[in-house]
Amino acid sequence: MKNINKALILILCFVIYGQSQTQSEKAVAKIVSKLGNKEVVDIIYLSDVEKAKESLKQHPDFSLHSFSSDELFKVALDKVIEEILLKREAEKEKIEPYGYEIEEEIKNIKRNIAISEGLSDFQSKKVEEIFNEKLKQQNITLQELKDNIRKKIQVEKLLDSKIKSKVKKPTESELKNFFDDIMKVFKSTTNLNFGSDEENEFYLALSEKIKEAFGERVRYRQILIKPNSYNEIDKKKATEKALNIKKRILNGEDFESLAALESHDIMTAKNGGEVGYVFRGDLPQNIENVVFSLNPGEISEPIWIDMGCIIVQVIERKIAEKPKFEKIKQDLENILMQKRYMQEVKNYISELKRKANITIY
Numbered sequence: 001m002k003n004i005n006k007a008l009i010l011i012l013c014f015v016i017y018g019q020s021q022t023q024s025e026k027a028v029a030k031i032v033s034k035l036g037n038k039e040v041v042d043i044i045y046l047s048d049v050e051k052a053k054e055s056l057k058q059h060p061d062f063s064l065h066s067f068s069s070d071e072l073f074k075v076a077l078d079k080v081i082e083e084i085l086l087k088r089e090a091e092k093e094k095i096e097p098y099g100y101e102i103e104e105e106i107k108n109i110k111r112n113i114a115i116s117e118g119l120s121d122f123q124s125k126k127v128e129e130i131f132n133e134k135l136k137q138q139n140i141t142l143q144e145l146k147d148n149i150r151k152k153i154q155v156e157k158l159l160d161s162k163i164k165s166k167v168k169k170p171t172e173s174e175l176k177n178f179f180d181d182i183m184k185v186f187k188s189t190t191n192l193n194f195g196s197d198e199e200n201e202f203y204l205a206l207s208e209k210i211k212e213a214f215g216e217r218v219r220y221r222q223i224l225i226k227p228n229s230y231n232e233i234d235k236k237k238a239t240e241k242a243l244n245i246k247k248r249i250l251n252g253e254d255f256e257s258l259a260a261l262e263s264h265d266i267m268t269a270k271n272g273g274e275v276g277y278v279f280r281g282d283l284p285q286n287i288e289n290v291v292f293s294l295n296p297g298e299i300s301e302p303i304w305i306d307m308g309c310i311i312v313q314v315i316e317r318k319i320a321e322k323p324k325f326e327k328i329k330q331d332l333e334n335i336l337m338q339k340r341y342m343q344e345v346k347n348y349i350s351e352l353k354r355k356a357n358i359t360i361y
Contacts, residue, residue, distance in 0.1 A: 029077060032357040033088050042084045044077070052076035077360070083155075085352040090154035093161070097153035105149045118270035163344045170336045178332055179325045182206050186323065206335070213328070216280055216320040218291050221255060221273035224265035226308035238309045242302040246311050249299060255313050264308065274315070287312070 029044040053076040067075065107122065113130050114122040121127070135142060170178070185192065185207040192200040223245055227238040245262055249255050256272025263269040283291060287310075290300045294314040302309045325332075 028361055029081065030359045030361075031081060031084055032359075033085065033355070035088060035092055040088060042088070044080050044084070048080050049073060049076045052079050055079075081353070081358060082349050085349065085356060086155045086158060087151055089352060090151075090158040093158060095154050095157045095161075097150055097157070101153055102146055102149050105153070106145070159345060159348070162348055163341060166344050167337055167341045170333055170340075175329060175332050175336070176325065178336055179328070182210060182332075183323065186210055202339075210323050210328070212279060214321050214323045216292075217277045217318050218294075218314055219277045219316040220275055220291055220294075220312050220314045221259060222265065222268060222275055222310045222312045223255070223259045223263040223273050224268075224308050224310050225262070226264040235304075235309070239302050239304075242309045242311050246299050246301075249313075255299070265310075273313075277318075 026046045027043050028046055028049060031042040031044070033040050033042070053072055056072070056076055056079070110122040110127050110131055113134075114120070114124070114127050117127070117130065119127055135145065140148075181194070182203060185203045189204060189207070192203065194200050194203055223242070225238045225242045225245075227234040241262075245258055249258060256274075259269050259273030263273055265273070268275055278288075278291065280288065280292065282288075284305065287303055287305065290303055291312055291314065294300060294312070296314050296316055298314060300310075300312045302311055
């Protein structure tokens with residue numbers, strides 16, 4: 001269930017809030033909860049909610065929702081309340097992470113930095129510099145980051161201890177019914193009726209994932225040549241350079257090496273020009289027509305796009321196939337387990353809210 005916990009932390013958009021505000025700052029809510037025989041009072045300030053709003057905006061799924069200003073404020077405030085209640089409950093249970101768990105989380109952050117920068121050693125000086133720069137950008141110290149991680153792990157362990165045993169593995173019959181429901185959406189997205197807008201969106205998203213997994217797709221790499229300007233002379237030079245690179249590849253030079261050296265597309269150049277998998281409808285028509293007409297290993301003639309001139313090479317092609325239950329059975333089980341886990345988490349948080357005395361000003 002570890003992967004589910006990590007997904008949960010993203011959904012909660014954890015930003016650990018210190019109670020260091022000045023008395024002059026505007027308070028927006030108060031929580032009174034029990035810690036043993038004592039009452040504990042937590043004051044939520046406007047700056048806490050503003051931090052939560054920024055954290056929500058950074059969440060990958062944020063763009064899928066359209067919030068008014070008031071709605072975003074309410075969602076952010078709710079997240080702060082949830083965090084405080086979970087944090088207090090973890091303290092009540094005397095849950096503490098080990099030191100090595102915190103250090104491993106920091107190492108994982110650095111590993112991700114190394115991957116995103118195309119670096120092989122996450123312990124390199126370059127990665128350390130980028131890591132420290134990101135701390136500055138977030139206006140947070142290393143110790144504050146460690147405190148945030150410690151509290152995040154506390155909540156992960158709390159939820160594991162309270163929720164994990166309640167999540168039941170779906171039966172074969174439940175999985176088949178789940179698959180059948182997804183297939184109904186796969187065939188038609190009209191007249192969805194799964195009980196709520198949230199459930200309808202859930203099944204729509206799953207249907208799109210199935211289409212991606214089984215639809216016709218092509219994996220390709222590219223080299224981009226940007227002209228100095230878009231006059232005819234410079235465009236001709238860029239085309240000639242792209243043709244020359246293609247000739248070099250056909251004469252035995254490596255596409256990936258030339259992409260790293262010659263491509264002006266910074267994001268793909270560091271990965272040998274690889275774009276990854278694309279599906280029909282993902283690309284502009286002029287690129288799609290070419291990419292889906294090539295066989296693996298073939299290289300296109302120069303194609304002009306907004307950014308310049310590209311040549312592409314198809315790495316792999318996969319034809320569309322009919323979704324099969326047995327092929328995605330394990331994935332469906334994981335999704336249902338996660339869905340049930342999240343429902344149990346919602347129930348648990350609702351109970352914490354019911355027991356606490358929460359006042360919103």
